[in-house]
Structure formats: C-alpha cells, structure tokens
Amino acid sequence: EPEVTQTPSHQVTQMGQEVILRCVPISNHLYFYWYRQILGQKVEFLVSFYNNEISEKSEIFDDQFSVERPDGSNFTLKIRSTKLEDSAMYFCASSEMGGLADNEQFFGPGTRLTVL
C-alpha cells in the first residue's frame, strides 16, 4: 500500500541553525501539507501546497519557514533559523484531491525536531 515517507525520523539541531525536513508524498497525490504537534499539544496546520504554489498558510508559517518541491517526488520544509519553540513533531501529509472534495489526507510518520 502506498504511503507517505519522511526523513529523518529524528533531527537534533542547535538554536539558530537551518534544518530541512524531507517528505515523499504518495506518487499520484497532488496536494501536500505540513503540520506540527508540540509534545502533548494539539496538531497545528502549517501550510498546504498545490501546483507548485502555497495554497494556504497559517500564522505559524512565518518568514522563517519555506516549502519546496525540488523534484517530482520530494516535498521539503525548511526552517531557516530554528528556535527552541520549534521543537515538535512535524508531519507531512498528502491527498489526491483538495478543496471541498472528500480529501482524505495520508500522514507520514513524522520527524521529531529537537532544538537545543
């Protein structure tokens, strides 16, 4: 069964460093998402991406964040200068459809980011 994959599973970094989290969405999916979940807290939407453009982004997704689809398979989230409060589990998701359609989103296993 096709699945979303994410690498690395755990990333430890120093405050102020740049990190790139990688995701490979399901191959025939067109819509891609990043979410984060701080330990013990609720899931928060960061950004959605379609047709090589950001569709929606939340207030969390400020200038420190960027997304890219550098080739036909990868979807990346870059945090330019990490802060302690960026420590969280980051989930990538993809869906075949978007908008008001029944867009079942498939989540990857997540990357745990720890900022020291």
Added chain:
Amino acid sequence: GQNIDQPTEMTATEGAIVQINCTYQTSGFNGLFWYQQHAGEAPTFLSYNVLDGLEEKGRFSSFLSRSKGYSYLLLKELQMKDSASYLCAVRGGSYIPTFGRGTSLIVHP
C-alpha cells in the same frame, strides 16, 4: 477565531458503543474531519463531513449539524485497539483546518 471543543478523556468497555462529541465555533465552514491518533504515531484519517447528516464507514460513523456547530464520532463494537486519541478538526472559511485537543479514549476489557 476558531474554537473546537471535545472531551479530554472517555472510557468504554470492549464491545460497547461510544460517542465522541465535538462542538465548534468558526468563521466560515468548509468541512469537518475526524482523525485517530495512537500515542507516538501520526494521525490517521477517519472521516470528512461537509454536509449535514450521518456518514457511515464500517464500525465508525460521523455526524454533522452545521446549524448547531456540532459533530460526533460514533464507534461501534469497540475493540482494545480503538484505544487512541480522536481528533476533531474543522476547516473554516480560509480552508485552514483547526484541530481540537483530542479525546483520549480508553477501552477496557
């Protein structure tokens, strides 16, 4: 702003039926999602409602009333593996989903 409310924790017995409620206040509405999340794992999609009424999928059903800002997830024939957190998420007018804090369901024998 958006506000999603769901109970923090519920317990139920294996084989029973449980209903997990979710109420919301949002500016605009573009659909409500239910996800299951086991501890330490990613959320798994369960259902999506955008019109009023009941959607049934096997042992799980989800109901939506847009006028009341209310949804519930109904789990039948509970199994031990159903012990997990159940997340209600609402997409407001901006298409950005807002998640509730989740309801931790404990199923005991």
